[in-house]
Amino acid sequence: MGAREKSSLAVFLGFLFTFSLLLCMAKGDVHAYTLVLQETEFERLCEKKSILVANGSFPGPTLWAHQGDTLVVTVVNNGNYGVTIHWHGARQMGNPWHDGPEYVTQCPIQPKQNFTQTVLLDKEEGTLWWHAHSDWSRASVHGALIIYPKPGNEHPYKHDAEQTIILGEWYEKNLTEMVINAMRTGGDVNTSVAYTINGQPGDFYQCSKESTFRMVVDPGKTYLLRITSAIMNEEMFFGIANHTLTLVGMDGAYLEQVNTSYIMIAPGQTMDVLVTTDQEPSRYYMLGSPFVDTQAPTDRTTPSAILHYNGGYQLLHILIYTLPAGQIRIC
Numbered sequence: 001m002g003a004r005e006k007s008s009l010a011v012f013l014g015f016l017f018t019f020s021l022l023l024c025m026a027k028g029d030v031h032a033y034t035l036v037l038q039e040t041e042f043e044r045l046c047e048k049k050s051i052l053v054a055n056g057s058f059p060g061p062t063l064w065a066h067q068g069d070t071l072v073v074t075v076v077n078n079g080n081y082g083v084t085i086h087w088h089g090a091r092q093m094g095n096p097w098h099d100g101p102e103y104v105t106q107c108p109i110q111p112k113q114n115f116t117q118t119v120l121l122d123k124e125e126g127t128l129w130w131h132a133h134s135d136w137s138r139a140s141v142h143g144a145l146i147i148y149p150k151p152g153n154e155h156p157y158k159h160d161a162e163q164t165i166i167l168g169e170w171y172e173k174n175l176t177e178m179v180i181n182a183m184r185t186g187g188d189v190n191t192s193v194a195y196t197i198n199g200q201p202g203d204f205y206q207c208s209k210e211s212t213f214r215m216v217v218d219p220g221k222t223y224l225l226r227i228t229s230a231i232m233n234e235e236m237f238f239g240i241a242n243h244t245l246t247l248v249g250m251d252g253a254y255l256e257q258v259n260t261s262y263i264m265i266a267p268g269q270t271m272d273v274l275v276t277t278d279q280e281p282s283r284y285y286m287l288g289s290p291f292v293d294t295q296a297p298t299d300r301t302t303p304s305a306i307l308h309y310n311g312g313y314q315l316l317h318i319l320i321y322t323l324p325a326g327q328i329r330i331c
């Protein structure tokens with residue numbers, strides 16, 4: 001056996017050892033997922049632009065598991081720079097080498113390379129999310145991670161259906177270059193030019209009205225909104241015109257329920273919220289509004305989506321709504 005064969009054998013045995021060790025640590029069901037990272041072109045705010053995303057979508061695909069399950073995720077990096085993927089809110093006890101923070105517990109996955117990571121879920125239950133953890137790449141590479149109760153267990157609340165809502169941002173220029181530039185000059189990274197709800201800025205931005213995200217609902221039902229903020233730096237208020245939100249969970253854990261007309265969600269946070277479609281059938285705005293407490297340049301725009309009741313009704317208005325830091329908008 002030559003030195004080369006010996007070293008490949010060693011690599012193979014090392015791999016086998018690590019893999020069997022991880023499978024021994026794995027509990028619950030094992031879910032295999034693949035995420036393919038690639039620069040993909042999108043049109044927003046009247047312009048086309050490529051951003052790095054997972055599986056061609058912004059936000060990326062939703063992954064799911066039951067409480068205590070294990071995810072085995074192969075990340076294929078077809079982008080142009082190295083990134084890692086972080087499992088935000090999964091405690092990953094004893095498994096830091098698969099948890100993502102670049103140059104802290106993991107080397108970046110280089111372009112044209114794959115990395116298979118094992119994510120050990122434990123007591124987390126509710127909504128978490130995954131995102132890139134290299135510079136500001138999390139702005140475009142992210143998605144929800146839904147953790148259902150163990151089979152046979154119930155949620156501690158009743159609901160008829162669920163919807164994932166991801167609050168995000170749209171930047172005008174190449175974000176990687178903006179960050180490199182800011183590091184070089186000591187300046188700030190330019191703010192985003194839009195906030196998004198499930199990838200869409202909504203009715204109050206140029207060239208966006210056609211693609212505003214709509215959640216179509218039936219009257220008299222209760223929906224679980226799994227809300228994640230993938231926004232880099234700003235806290236956001238979020239509410240739905242004329243509808244009460246019942247907060248039931250946060251960051252992958254249940255909460256004592258709280259009724260509110262809006263929430264305030266921080267970057268990286270997730271909130272599970274129930275909304276009952278008990279209002280007159282119509283279309284109601286879901287609005288975001290950034291919390292602004294500074295004179296510094298901030299994206300102060302208003303993202304929107306529409307809660308759209310099914311059924312025949314005469315639509316007079318899309319009902320508007322005012323959030324604390326927002327402005328009244330008449331359409």
Ligand SMILES: *[C@@H]1O[C@H](CO)[C@@H](O)[C@H](O)[C@H]1NC(C)=O
Binds near residue numbers: 034035036063
């Ligand atoms: C992502 O895309 C790859 C390649 O098309 C596919 O095999 C994989 O199932 C997709 N992953 C998810 C979570 O949808």
Ligand SMILES: *[C@@H]1O[C@H](CO)[C@@H](O)[C@H](O)[C@H]1NC(C)=O
Binds near residue numbers: 049080081175176177
């Ligand atoms: C953004 O900038 C980075 C760093 O220069 C580069 O690798 C990447 O390809 C650029 N992306 C686009 C879509 O231009």
Ligand SMILES: *[C@@H]1O[C@H](CO)[C@@H](O)[C@H](O)[C@H]1NC(C)=O
Binds near residue numbers: 076112113114
């Ligand atoms: C990465 O995975 C893909 C899909 O499984 C495969 O086609 C490709 O050869 C792999 N690349 C590397 C560098 O292992």
Ligand SMILES: *[C@@H]1O[C@H](CO)[C@@H](O)[C@H](O)[C@H]1NC(C)=O
Binds near residue numbers: 172178190
């Ligand atoms: C940042 O914003 C300033 C002011 O609007 C603009 O002059 C500059 O070109 C922007 N830089 C980048 C990298 O987007």
Ligand SMILES: *[C@@H]1O[C@H](CO)[C@@H](O)[C@H](O)[C@H]1NC(C)=O
Binds near residue numbers: 319
């Ligand atoms: C919706 O809320 C607005 C503002 O609070 C109120 O003026 C309006 O009457 C409400 N509409 C309905 C149908 O409840």
Ligand SMILES: *[C@@H]1O[C@H](CO)[C@@H](O)[C@H](O)[C@H]1NC(C)=O
Binds near residue numbers: 257
């Ligand atoms: C929240 O409001 C709903 C409907 O109005 C009510 O049934 C429920 O008891 C309230 N929950 C709390 C915690 O106040």
